[in-house]
Amino acid sequence: MPWFTVLVVGSGSAFVIYGLCCLWAPSMQREFERFGLARYRVLTGVLEVLGGVGLLGGFLWAPAWWIASGGLCLLMLCGVGVRLRLRDGVLATLPAFILMLVNGYIFLAVWRASPP
Secondary structure: OOOHHHHHHHHHHHHHHHHHHHHHHHHHHHHHHOOOOOOHHHHHHHHHHHHHHHHHHHHOHHHHHHHHHHHHHHHHHHHHHHHHHHHOOOOHHHHHHHHHHHHHHHHHHHHHHHHO
C-alpha cells in the first residue's frame, strides 16, 4: 500500500474516531473544559468527523483530499496552540503536531498533483 494511502486512511480514521469521542466521551468533555473551550467541543467534534470522512471520501472525489486535509491541518494547528498555551508537555502536544504535519503533507501533495 503506498504511503499516501496509509497516511490518508490513518489520518481519516483517527479523525473520525477522535471526533466521535469529542461528541460523546465524558473524558473529552472534561478536557475541553480544562482547555477553556467547552463551548467549541461539539463544533470541533463535527469538524473532525467531517474532515476524516472527507479524507476517506477523497478516494471517490479527489478534491475532498485538499479541502479536508487543509481544514484538518488548520484545526490541528489550533490544537497545538492550545496545548502550548496550557503548557502541556511534549507527549500531550505530539499527537496534534503529528496530525498537523500529516495533513499538511497530504494537502501539499494533492495541491502539487492537481491544483484546484
